[in-house]
Amino acid sequence: MAGIHIERLRKSFGRETVVDIDALEIRDGEFFSLLGPSGCGKTTTLRLVAGLVGADAGRILIGGRDATSVPTAKRNLGMVFQKYALFSHLTVAENVAYGLRERRVADSEIAKKVTGALALVALPDCADRYPHQLSGGQQQRVAMARAVVYQPDVLLLDEPLSNLDVKLRVAMRAELKRLQQTLGITTLFVTHDQQEALALSDRIGVMRNGRMEQVGTPQEIYDAPASVFVADFVGGTNVLGGVVRGVAGASVEVEIDGCAPLSAGHAGSFAAGAAVNVAMKPERVRLAASGPGRTGEVESVAYLGSGFSYLVRVGSQRVEARIPDAVMVDGRPLKAGDRVAVVFDGATARILDP
Amino acid sequence: MTTRRRALAAYLFPPLAVAAAFFVIPLAELARQSFSGGLASYARFFGDSYYLSALVITLGNAVLVTMVTIVVSYPLAFTYWQAGPRRRSLLVILLLSPFYANVVVKVFGWMVLLPAGLREGYWAILLIDVHRAMPFMVLMLAAALARIEPEVMESARMCGASPSRVIRTVVLPLSMPGVVGGGILVFSLTLASFIVPLLVGGAVGGRFLAVLMYHQITIAQDWGFGAAIGVVLLATASLAIAVGNRVVRGARLGRVMGDGFGG
Numbered sequence: 354m355a356g357i358h359i360e361r362l363r364k365s366f367g368r369e370t371v372v373d374i375d376a377l378e379i380r381d382g383e384f385f386s387l388l389g390p391s392g393c394g395k396t397t398t399l400r401l402v403a404g405l406v407g408a409d410a411g412r413i414l415i416g417g418r419d420a421t422s423v424p425t426a427k428r429n430l431g432m433v434f435q436k437y438a439l440f441s442h443l444t445v446a447e448n449v450a451y452g453l454r455e456r457r458v459a460d461s462e463i464a465k466k467v468t469g470a471l472a473l474v475a476l477p478d479c480a481d482r483y484p485h486q487l488s489g490g491q492q493q494r495v496a497m498a499r500a501v502v503y504q505p506d507v508l509l510l511d512e513p514l515s516n517l518d519v520k521l522r523v524a525m526r527a528e529l530k531r532l533q534q535t536l537g538i539t540t541l542f543v544t545h546d547q548q549e550a551l552a553l554s555d556r557i558g559v560m561r562n563g564r565m566e567q568v569g570t571p572q573e574i575y576d577a578p579a580s581v582f583v584a585d586f587v588g589g590t591n592v593l594g595g596v597v598r599g600v601a602g603a604s605v606e607v608e609i610d611g612c613a614p615l616s617a618g619h620a621g622s623f624a625a626g627a628a629v630n631v632a633m634k635p636e637r638v639r640l641a642a643s644g645p646g647r648t649g650e651v652e653s654v655a656y657l658g659s660g661f662s663y664l665v666r667v668g669s670q671r672v673e674a675r676i677p678d679a680v681m682v683d684g685r686p687l688k689a690g691d692r693v694a695v696v697f698d699g700a701t702a703r704i705l706d707p
Numbered sequence: 708m709t710t711r712r713r714a715l716a717a718y719l720f721p722p723l724a725v726a727a728a729f730f731v732i733p734l735a736e737l738a739r740q741s742f743s744g745g746l747a748s749y750a751r752f753f754g755d756s757y758y759l760s761a762l763v764i765t766l767g768n769a770v771l772v773t774m775v776t777i778v779v780s781y782p783l784a785f786t787y788w789q790a791g792p793r794r795r796s797l798l799v800i801l802l803l804s805p806f807y808a809n810v811v812v813k814v815f816g817w818m819v820l821l822p823a824g825l826r827e828g829y830w831a832i833l834l835i836d837v838h839r840a841m842p843f844m845v846l847m848l849a850a851a852l853a854r855i856e857p858e859v860m861e862s863a864r865m866c867g868a869s870p871s872r873v874i875r876t877v878v879l880p881l882s883m884p885g886v887v888g889g890g891i892l893v894f895s896l897t898l899a900s901f902i903v904p905l906l907v908g909g910a911v912g913g914r915f916l917a918v919l920m921y922h923q924i925t926i927a928q929d930w931g932f933g934a935a936i937g938v939v940l941l942a943t944a945s946l947a948i949a950v951g952n953r954v955v956r957g958a959r960l961g962r963v964m965g966d967g968f969g970g
């Protein structure tokens with residue numbers, strides 16, 4: 354078992370800088386996800402850790418030892434590829450045994466460990482089949498067993514669930530988490546599915562153009578996105594453009610077109626008249642169906658089970674409000690076309706970096 | 708449906724007609740002639756140790772040429788597979804160069820190049836047969852190697868395999884369909900080899916079935932016996948291809964060639 358420590362890691366293909374990470378610390382036993390849009394450098398980061406591509410600059414420490422120039426085969430890592438990449442000429446048992454054979458483990462020991470690994474991934478009866486005789490989900494399990502059977506220091510997973518259908522993906526998610534916790538293995542997981550990252554991770558690193566945009570727990574990433582980019586990508590946050598009216602201490606008075614002015618927290622300094630983006634959770638938005646200032650128009654109402662989601666157009670922007678009980682107007686529930694006043698909770702509103 | 712079928716028939720007719728006229732009919736004629744004296748021609752062939760040993764020599768040469776060609780071609784195909792686009796285009800020109808000259812031209816070329824002692828006899832046959840067969844083999848191997856996904860080799864490296872172990876335990880087994888396919892091609896090509904043993908084979912060249920057949924027809928004027936030799940040659944090649952196909956189909960199911968991997 355070991356943590357991963359990344360320092361000023363840089364990798365370019367041609368003129369394009371694909372990975373540029375100043376510092377990243379992944380703790381021993383942690384489930385860490387790299388989350389980001391397609392092409393942002395997640396796979397390349399994983400391959401740098403694996404040693405499958407060489408770094409242009411920087412250092413990677415695994416378990417405290419500098420692994421930057423250690424060949425892949427000697428890094429003692431397990432990896433599951435998106436396409437599983439099983440050995441099609443070997444049976445399931447031989448696939449799983451591969452890493453043990455390369456480590457010259459005794460035959461009797463191998464048999465025991467292979468049986469154990471196949472039981473761990475809930476695939477005990479397929480040992481003598483060939484990969485093409487298995488379903489996608491089963492192949493995925495074999496790939497997982499092959500990667501963990503020799504007790505690697507770190508498990509690297511590159512979108513291992515993305516080839517499965519939706520239902521199976523959600524089921525495998527839970528199993529993956531259980532497996533990781535059983536083994537207590539440091540895991541670096543790549544995905545562009547925010548739900549997956551939020552559900553599985555101890556911490557998430559959101560990547561953008563090869564850089565770490567924000568690192569934090571799922572809750573931090575979801576509740577307090579550090580930038581417009583993270584808020585947009587992770588979702589679940591209203592991002593509204595506004596103009597600074599004045600500054601008072603650590604709070605900034607912002608005016609959002611069509612809404613009452615609000616004060617939002619931020620550490621930086623702003624000049625009056627500057628354009629800013631304000632983040633606001635849908636759960637923190639209230640709607641007033643009567644009284645003055647009803648500048649918003651309800652576009653749609655959706656029942657989510659746990660409450661109602663209202664999409665409201667104010668000025669040129671759209672705001673989502675989530676409210677546990679239906680908002681009533683004239684004794685009937687609010688519906689599309691009704692006019693409402695949008696009220697923000699200034700205490701939880703935050704100004705985002707662009 | 709019927710119009711589509713009719714259209715298909717119209718498309719298929721010309722090639723089928725050509726195949727029938729120039730392949731099936733002559734072949735049937737060859738078979739008919741071989742039985743012109745009942746089974747006499749075959750009785751003569753299989754009853755005479757001279758002809759049986761000629762069959763062994765012809766087969767043995769085809770097997771040896773196939774094996775040598777595999778051994779020589781594999782590193783070339785591997786280099787081609789690993790090369791970047793620039794080196795690839797250069798390599799392809801070099802690899803296909805044997806195709807640019809007819810086999811007769813190749814034989815005379817080698818006669819000029821080889822030292823006097825090697826210009827005639829079995830070693831000359833082997834050398835020229837291998838030279839002729841190599842491009843076919845390299846192309847088949849390169850096609851098989853190209854089908855191996857990089858992630859599969861990377862998986863092996865992640866599991867702790869050194870580069871040479873990756874080749875032995877992953878690349879070699881996964882390229883077996885190419886080895887077998889190329890092997891069948893080279894084997895058939897060499898089995899029917901005629902010009903090479905005739906021109907550079909010396910005494911042993913006269914013991915190759917294709918040359919014997921030629922002599923039966925041109926010198927002895929025994930069409931029946933010549934045809935029988937041809938049928939034996941054809942049957943041998945077909946049998947070899949059938950066996951090879953079996954092996955390839957087995958390969959797709961996995962396990963062609965073990966590397967000491969469990970039971």
Ligand SMILES: Nc1ncnc2c1ncn2[C@@H]1O[C@H](COP(=O)(O)OP(=O)(O)OP(=O)(O)O)[C@@H](O)[C@H]1O
Pocket residue numbers: 366371389390391392393394395396397398545
């Ligand atoms: N071997 C390579 N040669 C050249 N460019 C490459 C290579 N590998 C990756 N790239 C480029 O690097 C960038 C990042 O690629 P990477 O595969 O790391 O993205 P990713 O975040 O994993 O995306 P995805 O979610 O689509 O898998 C892309 O623009 C890609 O085109």
Ligand SMILES: [Mg+2]
Pocket residue numbers: 395396397
């Ligand atoms: Mg990727």
